[in-house]
Amino acid sequence: MSRLLNRMNTLQTVQRYQGLVGLLLLFIAAFFLSKDFFTSDNWVNVLKQVAIPGTLAIGMTFVILTGGIDLSVGSHLALINVIVAAWLKHGTGLGETIAYSLFIATTIGAFIGWIIGATKLQPFIVTLAAMVTLRGIAYVYSNRTMISGFEDKLGGFQQSYFQLPVSGWILIFTTILSGVLLARSIFGRHVYAIGGNQEASRLSGVPVNKTRIAVYALNGLCVGLAAVLFTARTNNGAPSAGLGYELDAIAAVVVGGSSLVGGIGNVFGTFLGALFIVCINNVLQLGGVDTNIAQGWKGLIILLAVYMQNLGRQ
Amino acid sequence: MNMRSKIGFIGAGLALALAGCNGSSSGTATAGGGNATAANNSSLPLVAFSQANSQDPWRQVFDKDTKAEAAKYTSDMQFEEQEAEDDVNKQVGVIDTFMVKKPKVLLVSPVTEAVQTEVEKAHDAGEFVILLDRSVPGTKWDVYVGGDNMAIGRQAGDQMGKLLNGKGTVLMIRGTADAKPTKDRGNGFMESMKKFPGIKVIVGDDCGYQRGKAQTFMENFLQQKQPFDAVYAHNDEMAIGAYQAMKAANTPKKVIIGIDGCQKEMIEHIKNGDIDATFMYPDPGPKGVDIADDFLKGKKPTDKNIFLPTEMVTKDTADAYEKEHPNLAG
Structure with a gap:
């Protein structure tokens, strides 16, 4: 009996920190593939690259913890991207533009959460519809062209403070705040409860619909943040931006140890998961490995991660 | 299979998978169908190529021709290529990562004009920047090669x-x-x-x-x-x-x-x-590689914009x- 418990503990520990385990293995691989991986230049570079998918993945973690999914984040990012670009081009101040676009992003998220509760449709279907709709709105809003010509108004996001890029700091703060919210607040407990068993939580008095709206709103806020960082990075607004980003975000959450069924996982794991995925790309490129071969490895690793999540949980 | 051996099995699989990447790079180089051609001689100057995407047929021919041209200069340069799946954000990341390796020449086929800032960054870092197919605004790049x-x-x-x-x-x-x-x-x-x-x-x-x-x-x-x-x-x-x-x-x-x-x-x-x-x-890849090789030998083209002629079929x-x-x- 105690041996069995022991095994379960080892398994749970590995599951909990599988992002970290993956990263460690990757570091070993990097040691053979490319020494450039370990330079500080490259680490600033990696943090810049992880900021956008990482922020999206943090938002996605909330959604996945409730047992939901959001397929619309890529299109949502494109819409906020063109809004930010259009407002800056129009001459609106930086602060107002950011506040306004984050507000819109949060509202869109809340609206999606509300629809899921009101229609009782699966999140997969609702967010699939949102994915198509938001992409269409992004094209119409931008008049089907790219929006550029707002100089370097968002240049501040590309600078570094204390050795780290601003975008990296934003991801780190978002992760810590989200982690505290999930672990220390009643709201956080509700999120885990809904993901564990929605019906049981409803019967025991958890405000399921309100919590869901808040979760999708937080996810929307994360999309808004990511979109601002995206605009800063590309310095323009493109209605075709962010294609397929929802899958990167979901992959980061899963590799980070969250269960797609809901109720299990945390944002620190997601952070490591996102970092892991960006590092794979980075290591393989530095090592001169073919991009499409890299995609194959990524798929294999995600499959392994999900398999590990399911061990001992049937 | 008990739980612990399952974990061991997965861990070993993961380690193998990652270690395996090392071997696959040389495989790609010989197969020639992939995106990266890793040369073995690391003392040669690096010529890095950031391709917008490798999916559409025109880009596939572009990739093939570019690699074939680079293969003629294996004694002058190390040639590496990465595609960006037509995503500006990914292309910025690819160029940033290339810059860690300090290439002498950077070939870029921009996804959109939005990579301008990144191109300028590479140019400011002292890299010889050759734009292929699509140009970017401004003047902080060295040569443009493309069709009209x-x-x-x-x-x-x-x-x-x-x-x-x-x-x-x-x-x-x-x-x-x-x-x-x-x-x-x-x-x-x-x-x-x-x-x-x-x-x-x-x-x-x-x-x-x-x-x-x-x-x-x-x-x-x-x-x-x-x-x-x-x-x-x-x-x-x-x-x-x-x-x-x-x-x-x-x-x-x-x-x-x-x-x-x-x-x-x-x-x-x-x-x-x-x-x-x-x-x-016209496919600008081979011309771009020729210019890169000339540059490594100390020769710069006289024209900043090089337009390749078309041909009616x-x-x-x-x-x-x-x-x-x-x-x-x-």
């Missing part, structure tokens, strides 16, 4: 006017709305149309340079029963898509003109008389064209 889409659009217009004897209706199927080649291929064509007041142009939808989208668009267009005499598509894939839709609907033969001339399939259609003409969109010239371009996509 305006000129191609004009020539396509001239040919259209000739084939229609200056009279009729042309449906223009457009590429990605927010891309510069789309604007140039459209504007060049419209410029030429001024010479043919008897020709009316219907501006069709943005079909994203994709065959499937153009096919669907054409199917819907045919449902409207609007009379037309010709199709001008901003690339061959869309021309083929439109042709397939018309063929399925038993539409009588229309004049069809495409652009790119990089696929065997298109050349076959031209030989069969299904499609009337295409204009080669019709039924009469199709055979010769195919012989001249052995690397056409399948």
